[in-house]
Amino acid sequence: MKSALNGKTIAGLSIMGFFVLIAIIGSWIAPYDPSAMSSDIMTPPSGAHWFGTTQTGQDIFSQVLVGARGVLVVGLVAGAIATVLSVLIGVTAGFLGGVADEFLSALSNIFLVVPALPLIIIVTSFLPDAGDFLIAFVISATGWAWGARILRAQTLSLRQRDYVEAARATGERTWRLIVFEVLPNLTAIIASSFVGTVIFAVLSVITLSFIGVASVSNWNWGTILFWAQNAQALAQGAWWWFIPAGLCIALLGTALALINFGIDEYVNPRLRTSAGGSKVKMRVGFTPVLRQEGGRS
Amino acid sequence: MRFLLRRALFYLVTAWAAITINFMLPRMLPGDPVQAMIARFQGRLSTDAIASLYVLFGLDTESSMLSQYLTYWGNLFKGDLGLSFTYFPTPVSEVIAQSIPWTLALMGVTTVISFVLGTMIGVYAGWKRGSWIDALLPITTFFSAIPYFWLGLIAISVFAVSWGAFPAAGGYEPGLIPGFDWEFISSALYYSVLPALTVLISSIAGWILGMRNMMVTVSSEDYVTVAHAKGLPEKRVMLGYAARNAVLPSISGFALSLGFIVGGTLLVEMVFSYPGIGYVLFTGVNAKDYPLMQGIFLIITMAVLVANLLADVVYLMLDPRTRKAA
Amino acid sequence: MTGEVVLAARGVTKHFPVARKGRQVLTRQPRAVHAVDDVSFDLRRGHVTALVGESGSGKSTVARLLAQLYPLTSGDIVLNDVPTKVKRGKSFRAYCKQVQMIFQDPFASLNPVHTIRYHLTRALRVHHGRVKGEELEKGLASLLERVNLTPPERFLDKYPHELSGGQRQRVAIARALGADPTVLLADEPVSMLDVSIRLGVLNLLRDLKERLHLAILYITHDIASARYFADTTMVMYAGQVIEGGDSETVTQEPAHPYTQLLIRSAPDPERAHNGVPTVTTAPGEPPSLISPPPGCRFAPRCPYAAEKCRTATPPRFDLGESHYAACWLYDSKTTDEHPRRDTVEVGA
Numbered sequence: 028m029k030s031a032l033n034g035k036t037i038a039g040l041s042i043m044g045f046f047v048l049i050a051i052i053g054s055w056i057a058p059y060d061p062s063a064m065s066s067d068i069m070t071p072p073s074g075a076h077w078f079g080t081t082q083t084g085q086d087i088f089s090q091v092l093v094g095a096r097g098v099l100v101v102g103l104v105a106g107a108i109a110t111v112l113s114v115l116i117g118v119t120a121g122f123l124g125g126v127a128d129e130f131l132s133a134l135s136n137i138f139l140v141v142p143a144l145p146l147i148i149i150v151t152s153f154l155p156d157a158g159d160f161l162i163a164f165v166i167s168a169t170g171w172a173w174g175a176r177i178l179r180a181q182t183l184s185l186r187q188r189d190y191v192e193a194a195r196a197t198g199e200r201t202w203r204l205i206v207f208e209v210l211p212n213l214t215a216i217i218a219s220s221f222v223g224t225v226i227f228a229v230l231s232v233i234t235l236s237f238i239g240v241a242s243v244s245n246w247n248w249g250t251i252l253f254w255a256q257n258a259q260a261l262a263q264g265a266w267w268w269f270i271p272a273g274l275c276i277a278l279l280g281t282a283l284a285l286i287n288f289g290i291d292e293y294v295n296p297r298l299r300t301s302a303g304g305s306k307v308k309m310r311v312g313f314t315p316v317l318r319q320e321g322g323r324s
Numbered sequence: 325m326r327f328l329l330r331r332a333l334f335y336l337v338t339a340w341a342a343i344t345i346n347f348m349l350p351r352m353l354p355g356d357p358v359q360a361m362i363a364r365f366q367g368r369l370s371t372d373a374i375a376s377l378y379v380l381f382g383l384d385t386e387s388s389m390l391s392q393y394l395t396y397w398g399n400l401f402k403g404d405l406g407l408s409f410t411y412f413p414t415p416v417s418e419v420i421a422q423s424i425p426w427t428l429a430l431m432g433v434t435t436v437i438s439f440v441l442g443t444m445i446g447v448y449a450g451w452k453r454g455s456w457i458d459a460l461l462p463i464t465t466f467f468s469a470i471p472y473f474w475l476g477l478i479a480i481s482v483f484a485v486s487w488g489a490f491p492a493a494g495g496y497e498p499g500l501i502p503g504f505d506w507e508f509i510s511s512a513l514y515y516s517v518l519p520a521l522t523v524l525i526s527s528i529a530g531w532i533l534g535m536r537n538m539m540v541t542v543s544s545e546d547y548v549t550v551a552h553a554k555g556l557p558e559k560r561v562m563l564g565y566a567a568r569n570a571v572l573p574s575i576s577g578f579a580l581s582l583g584f585i586v587g588g589t590l591l592v593e594m595v596f597s598y599p600g601i602g603y604v605l606f607t608g609v610n611a612k613d614y615p616l617m618q619g620i621f622l623i624i625t626m627a628v629l630v631a632n633l634l635a636d637v638v639y640l641m642l643d644p645r646t647r648k649a650a
Numbered sequence: 651m652t653g654e655v656v657l658a659a660r661g662v663t664k665h666f667p668v669a670r671k672g673r674q675v676l677t678r679q680p681r682a683v684h685a686v687d688d689v690s691f692d693l694r695r696g697h698v699t700a701l702v703g704e705s706g707s708g709k710s711t712v713a714r715l716l717a718q719l720y721p722l723t724s725g726d727i728v729l730n731d732v733p734t735k736v737k738r739g740k741s742f743r744a745y746c747k748q749v750q751m752i753f754q755d756p757f758a759s760l761n762p763v764h765t766i767r768y769h770l771t772r773a774l775r776v777h778h779g780r781v782k783g784e785e786l787e788k789g790l791a792s793l794l795e796r797v798n799l800t801p802p803e804r805f806l807d808k809y810p811h812e813l814s815g816g817q818r819q820r821v822a823i824a825r826a827l828g829a830d831p832t833v834l835l836a837d838e839p840v841s842m843l844d845v846s847i848r849l850g851v852l853n854l855l856r857d858l859k860e861r862l863h864l865a866i867l868y869i870t871h872d873i874a875s876a877r878y879f880a881d882t883t884m885v886m887y888a889g890q891v892i893e894g895g896d897s898e899t900v901t902q903e904p905a906h907p908y909t910q911l912l913i914r915s916a917p918d919p920e921r922a923h924n925g926v927p928t929v930t931t932a933p934g935e936p937p938s939l940i941s942p943p944p945g946c947r948f949a950p951r952c953p954y955a956a957e958k959c960r961t962a963t964p965p966r967f968d969l970g971e972s973h974y975a976a977c978w979l980y981d982s983k984t985t986d987e988h989p990r991r992d993t994v995e996v997g998a
Binding site: 136139143149150153233238240266273278279281283284 | 335345350466469470474477480485579584586588590614618620628
C-alpha cells in the first residue's frame with residue numbers, strides 16, 4: 028500500500044484526522060456552552076468570540092467545535108453500515124450469479140435511481156424523534172446501492188480469475204474463496220465506496236439539520252446554518268454565522284474526496300497527475316522513439 | 325429496441341417500488357402525526373378528503389392491507405394525492421402542478437449546461453494531463469464538496485445583500501402576473517440567474533472530474549495510439565477517438581447522479597425561496613404536511629425515471645455496441 | 651504401457667447453455683455450445699498423455715471437467731475404477747486430493763495479495779489438516795525443493811509479482827503437489843512462458859512424473875512439444891478426439907487429415923530447406939459449436955471429404971498398436987484392405 032500514500036491521500040487523511048480529533052475533544056475545549064445565551068448579541072469575530080456570536084449571544088466557535096461530533100458520528104456510522112450492506116449484497120450478487128444476482132442487482136439499481144435525499148427527508152420527518160443513530164441508519168439504508176453496484180461488477184470479474192479457480196481446484200471452500208481470495212482484492216474499492224458513502228452521509232445529515240427535519244437541539248454544522256437561516260443572518264450581514272460551519276463542511280468534504288482520489292489513483296495508476304515527479308505529456312510513450320527521450324522513469 | 329424495452333421495464337418496476345415504498349412508509353412508521361394533523365383540520369375537511377387521507381396514510385384500520393393498497397392505486401390513477409395542509413384546501417396535485425414548471429425549467433437548463441460544459445472542460449483537462457489545468461483539480465474538488473445550499477447562501481450574501489445586483493429570493497418581480505409576456509419572462513430570467521449559477525458551479529465539478537479521469541484512462545488505449553500513429557490531427561484524435569469513447573460512462577453516470585442533482589437543486593430552491601417544487605417541499609417539511617411531502621417524492625421520482633429513460637436513448641444513439649444488441 | 655489407470659474419461663460431454671434472447675425464450679429450444687462431445691481416454695500412473703488442439707477445440711474444458719470444476723453434461727469420470735461425480739464439500743476435497751490442476755497463466759493463477767507461503771500453506775492444510783510449526787516449515791521447504799526453487803526461504807515470503815513467469819509456474823506446480831495427488835492436469839502449462847524456460851518446466855514435470863509416479867494430462871496447442879514430452883498423444887478438433895496413439899506414431903505418421911494439417915502447419919526447418927512450402931492450409935475455419943455440422947466436424951474443410959463424411963459421424967477406427975483415428979478413410983469396408991497412409995498423403 029506504499030504508493031497509496033501519495034500527496035493527496037496524506038493531505039486528505041491529515042484534514043480528516045484533524046476533524047476526528049475535534050469531534051472527540053471538541054466539547055471539552057469549547058470555550059463556552061454552545062447553547063448558553065449571553066448579552067453579546069450578533070457580535071462579529073473578536074478575541075472573546077473567535078467566530079462571533081448569534082442573535083441570542085451564543086458562541087459560534089463553540090457551536091462549530093461541538094457540532095463536529097454529530098456530523099462525524101453520523102457520517103462514519105452511516106458509512107460503516109452502508110459499506111457492510113454493499114459488501115454483503117454486491118459481493119454475494121457477483122459471486123453467486125444467476126437469479127440471486129438478477130434480484131440483488133435490480134434491488135440496488137432501484138435504490139440508485141430513486142432520488143435519495145427526498146426519500147431521506149420523508150422518512151426522517153415521519154420519525155417522531157430522529158436522533159443521530161436513527162438518521163445514520165436511514166441514510167445508510169438509502170446509500171448502500173452505489174457501492175454494491177461497483178463491488179458486484181468487480182466481483183464478477185474477479186470470480187472468473189484463474190487464481191479463484193485455482194484455489195477452488197486446490198480444494199478451498201466457497202466461503203474461503205470469497206473471504207480470502209476475492210475480498211482482499213476488493214480492499215481499495217471497498218475503502219473508496221466507504222469514503223464515498225461518508226461524503227454522502229455528511230452532506231445528508233447537514234442538509235437534514237439545515238432544513239430542520241432532524242432534531243435541531245443536537246448541535247451539528249447543519250443546525251448552526253438552520254438557526255442562521257432562521258434568524259435572517261444573511262440579510263443582517265452576519266457573515267460569521269454561516270461562513271465557519273460551511274467552510275468546515277467543504278473542508279471535510281474535500282478531505283474525503285482527496286482520500287478517494289488517492290485510492291482511485293492507486294487502483295488505476297493512469298490517473299496520476301504526474302508520474303514519478305516529472306510531468307508526462309500525453310503523447311510521450313506513444314511512439315518508441317519518444318519513449319527514450321521522454322525518460323519515463 | 326430490446327435494450328430500451330428492458331430499461332423501460334426496469335423503470336416500471338422502479339416506479340412500482342417507489343409508489344409501494346410511499347404506501348408502506350406511513351404504515352410502518354407511527355401514524356400519530358398525521359392523525360393529529362387531520363384532527364386540527366377537523367370540520368374544515370370534507371368527508372371525501374378525509375377518506376382519501378385515510379387511504380394515503382393507512383389510518384383506516386378496518387379494511388385489509390390489500391384493499392387499502394388497491395384503493396391507493398385507484399386514487400393515484402385519478403391524480404388524487406390528498407389535500408395539502410399548508411396550502412389548505414388546495415389538493416396536493418394542484419400545488420405540485422403550479423410549482424413543477426419552475427423546477428423543470430431551472431433544473432433542466434442548468435443540468436444540461438453543467439453536463440455539456442463540464443464534459444467539455446473534462447475532455448480538455450484529461451487530454452492535457454500534466455499541464456497547468458491539473459491545478460484546477462483541487463479547486464473543483466473543493467467546489468464539489470460544498471453543499472449546494474451553502475454556496476447559495478454565499479451567493480445571496482455577496483451578490484444580493486452586499487452588492488445588490490441580483491434579487492435574494494423569489495422567482496419573479498412581486499406584483500407581476502405570471503404569463504407569456506416579455507416583462508414576466510425577463511423578470512423570471514433575471515431572478516433565476518443566481519440559483520442557476522449556484523447549481524451550475526456546484527454540479528459542474530463532478531462532470532469535469534469524471535470526464536477527466538475517463539479521458540486519461542481512454543487516452544492510453546491502443547486505438548488512440550493507433551489514431552496518433554496514423555498521423556491524424558490532434559483535435560480529431562481527442563474528440564473523435566478519445567472523447568467519443570470516454571463520454572459513454574459519463575452519460576450512464578449522468579442518469580445515476582440525477583437523483584443527487586435533484587436533491588441539491590431542491591435545496592437551492594429552498595435557500596432562494598424559488599417557487600419551485602423544492603421550496604414547496606421545504607414549506608411542507610416545516611409544516612409537517614405529509615400528503616404534500618409524499619406527493620412531491622412521487623413526482624420527483626417519476627421525473628427522474630423519465631430523465632433516465634431519455635439518457636438511455638442518448639446512450640443508445642452513441643454506443644454502437646448497445647445499438648447492435650438492441 | 652506403464653502403470654495402472656487412475657483417472658479415465660468415459661464419453662465425457664459438456665454443453666454450455668447459450669442465453670436465449672427476447673422472444674427466443676418462448677419459442678426456441680434451449681441452445682448449447684457443444685464444447686466437448688463424447689471424449690474418452692485413460693490416464694495412467696507414470697505416464698504423460700498429451701491432448702493437442704487449437705484454441706476453441708475444447709481441450710481446456712476437458713481439463714476443467716476432469717478437475718470437476720464444471721459439472722458434466724453426460725458421461726463419467728472414473729477415478730480408481732469408481733465413477734465419481736462431486737460438486738462441493740467433503741467429496742470434492744477428497745477428489746481434488748487425488749486430482750490437481752495447473753493453470754495456463756502463472757500470472758493469473760496466483761492471487762496477487764497472498765505470499766507464496768500462504769498459497770503453499772493452504773495447499774498443505776486443505777489436505778493434511780492443521781499442520782503448523784516445524785512440520786509446516788518442513789513441508790513448505792520440501793514442496794519448493796521439489797520444484798527446484800532453492801533455497802526455499804528465498805521464495806517463501808515473496809509475492810507472486812516478485813517472481814518471474816517460470817518461477818511462478820513452479821510455485822503453481824508446488825501448490826498442486828501440496829495435495830500429494832496421483833493425477834496432474836496441466837492446462838497449457840508452458841504456453842505463457844518465455845520459450846527459453848519452457849523446456850525447464852517440462853523437464854521438471856517429467857522428472858516429477860518419474861519420482862512421484864504421477865499420471866499427467868498435458869494439454870497443449872503445440873504438437874511438437876507433445877512429441878517431446880508425452881508418451882501418448884490425442885488430437886482434438888471441435889470438441890471431439892479425432893486421433894490418438896503413442897506420441898511418436900501420431901506425430902510421425904499422422905492418420906487423420908486434420909492431424910496432418912496440424913503437423914504441416916508447424917514450422918519445420920528441414921522442410922523449409924527442401925523448398926517445400928511449410929504451411930498448407932485447409933480453407934475455412936472450425937465449425938460453430940452451437941449447431942455443429944452432422945457427420946465429421948472436419949468434413950467442411952477436409953480435402954478428402956466424401957458424401958458419407960458429411961452425414962455420419964465417424965467412429966474410432968483402430969490402426970494397430972493402440973493408434974486410432976476417427977475418420978472414414980480408415981473404414982475397412984470402404985478401403986478394401988488395411989488402411990494405407992499414402993492414400994491420404996496430401997500431395998498438392
